[in-house]
Amino acid sequence: MRRGMPLPDGNHGEHLALRRASSSTERLGCIEVVCGSMFSGKTEELLRRVKRARLARHRVVLFKPRIDNRYDDVKVVSHEGIKAEATAIASAAEIFSFVNLESAPEVVGIDEAQFFDDAVVDAAETLANAGVRVICAGLDQDYRGKPFGPMPALMSVAEYVTKLQAVCSRCGAAACRSQRLVGMEGQLFVGGAADYEPRCRRCFVAGVVDVAGAPPSRA
Numbered sequence: 243m244r245r246g247m248p249l250p251d252g253n254h255g256e257h258l259a260l261r262r263a264s265s266s267t268e269r270l271g272c273i274e275v276v277c278g279s280m281f282s283g284k285t286e287e288l289l290r291r292v293k294r295a296r297l298a299r300h301r302v303v304l305f306k307p308r309i310d311n312r313y314d315d316v317k318v319v320s321h322e323g324i325k326a327e328a329t330a331i332a333s334a335a336e337i338f339s340f341v342n343l344e345s346a347p348e349v350v351g352i353d354e355a356q357f358f359d360d361a362v363v364d365a366a367e368t369l370a371n372a373g374v375r376v377i378c379a380g381l382d383q384d385y386r387g388k389p390f391g392p393m394p395a396l397m398s399v400a401e402y403v404t405k406l407q408a409v410c411s412r413c414g415a416a417a418c419r420s421q422r423l424v425g426m427e428g429q430l431f432v433g434g435a436a437d438y439e440p441r442c443r444r445c446f447v448a449g450v451v452d453v454a455g456a457p458p459s460r461a
């Protein structure tokens with residue numbers, strides 16, 4: 243680190259310049275990514291940041307993909323049951339049907355960002371360039387342990403990246419993977435607590451296991 247340079251933020255990847263809103267042209271936008279395995283607390287972290295922004299009287303608009311209707315069509319709900327109103331959209335481009343860049347809100351949150359296509363990266367950049375603080379939460383890896391959809395690209399253009407870990411259901415170590423427990427193929431299978439469990443690198447088995455946890459057939 244060069245002398246005189248500011249130290250890295252001690253804020254764990256969160257943009258905390260919660261000054262009262264100025265006009266969007268004066269605001270410096272940014273992209274924050276909150277990612278990790280299932281049960282790592284991504285949605286809780288998104289909603290915590292949203293709550294703090296609202297305490298600072300920032301306007302917040304939350305979006306989620308329409309594909310994800312696990313709990314509620316119009317709310318972002320964490321596994322812990324914390325919730326906030328959200329708009330379900332079929333594509334990232336739809337964000338601009340709800341957000342006018344001329345009078346943009348201070349904060350735009352996007353939950354389950356992994357389910358959008360790469361257009362969500364351009365949308366996040368457009369919003370951030372217009373002075374919006376964009377907070378994207380999503381799975382960084384799919385059930386095979388592979389990068390999930392637009393998340394790698396979002397992480398690369400983001401100013402702040404927070405990687406959260408769950409607790410491995412087998413050994414108690416920090417878990418970075420989502421083990422799928424049912425025999426469904428495809429990234430877009432949206433499951434809940436009964437369909438996945440968090441596992442560490444060592445306990446994770448790439449592929450699908452049956453509900454009883456029998457040895458999977460390695461692909």
Ligand SMILES: [Zn+2]
Nearest residue numbers: 410413442445
């Ligand atoms: Zn483990």
